[in-house]
Amino acid sequence: DTAVSQTPKYLVTQMGNDKSIKCEQNLGHDTMYWYKQDSKKFLKIMFSYNNKELIINETVPNRFSPKSPDKAHLNLHINSLELGDSAVYFCASSHQGEQYFGPGTRLTVT
Amino acid sequence: AQSVTQPDIHITVSEGASLELRCNYSYGATPYLFWYVQSPGQGLQLLLKYFSGDTLVQGIKGFEAEFKRSQSSFNLRKPSVHWSDAAEYFCAVGALYGQNFVFGPGTRLSVLP
Numbered sequence: 115d116t117a118v119s120q121t122p123k124y125l126v127t128q129m130g131n132d133k134s135i136k137c138e139q140n141l142g143h144d145t146m147y148w149y150k151q152d153s154k155k156f157l158k159i160m161f162s163y164n165n166k167e168l169i170i171n172e173t174v175p176n177r178f179s180p181k182s183p184d185k186a187h188l189n190l191h192i193n194s195l196e197l198g199d200s201a202v203y204f205c206a207s208s209h210q211g212e213q214y215f216g217p218g219t220r221l222t223v224t
Numbered sequence: 225a226q227s228v229t230q231p232d233i234h235i236t237v238s239e240g241a242s243l244e245l246r247c248n249y250s251y252g253a254t255p256y257l258f259w260y261v262q263s264p265g266q267g268l269q270l271l272l273k274y275f276s277g278d279t280l281v282q283g284i285k286g287f288e289a290e291f292k293r294s295q296s297s298f299n300l301r302k303p304s305v306h307w308s309d310a311a312e313y314f315c316a317v318g319a320l321y322g323q324n325f326v327f328g329p330g331t332r333l334s335v336l337p
Contacts, residue, residue: 147325155262155312157327204267211256211275211318213325215268 117141118216120205126222127195135190135219137205146188147213148180149204157204163188195223226251228317228328236334237305245300245331247315257298258316259289262330268314274298285309310335 118139127133139146145164151157161180162169168180177193192199200223205216227250237243249255256275260268272283279291289300298315312332318325 155330155332157268157314157330159325162325208325212258212270212273213316213318214270215260217267 120216120219124220131195132193137188139207143207143209145208147206148190151202199223226326230328230331232331234332238336243302243305247298249317255317259300260314262312307335
């Protein structure tokens with residue numbers, strides 16, 4: 115019944131590793147997003163994506179890449195992880211302006 | 225570019241007291257406005273939204289917000305706060321297709337017994 119789901123919920127890894135976070139939505143929405151929430155709780159959009167267009171926030175390093183195998187999934191790949199990547203990452207989907215958020219993935223880079 | 229400010233970083237109220245959380249926005253067109261709540265360790269839950277029409281909108285958990293175009297504000301209110309309302313509250317502004325969805329920095333609400 116979960117509308118937007120993410121896996122894993124927690125991810126601990128070492129610097130330099132490559133990792134992925136998966137996101138799935140069963141709402142039939144056309145647009146999906148990735149957000150980063152830093153230690154000060156500030157939320158910032160990283161990507162928005164629909165079946166036609168990827169919009170990248172220009173401040174996001176190119177080590178981050180979204181991959182969408184189909185309309186219901188938007189995964190986040192991160193290469194060469196750095197300490198500063200530690201944060202909570204939220205996936206979301208939207209319909210007519212309203213966003214629905216997943217539970218978040220807490221990434222810790224050691 | 226659109227932006228959202230929440231002037232209060234942290235607010236503490238006593239249980240049963242009234243609450244008002246402030247939100248001001250900057251947006252080039254008619255905004256879509258939202259309030260989300262995030263409990264500790266949890267995701268974001270939509271409290272209410274304003275797209276058009278009546279400027280006083282009702283949400284879940286007894287919250288309401290009023291859109292004031294002249295003041296570029298969308299303040300969140302609750303007449304009587306419950307201990308379970310302690311959380312982080314985010315105001316956000318967006319558009320119909322969401323690419324320009326912007327969150328405010330959040331206001332942390334603490335509730336005293």
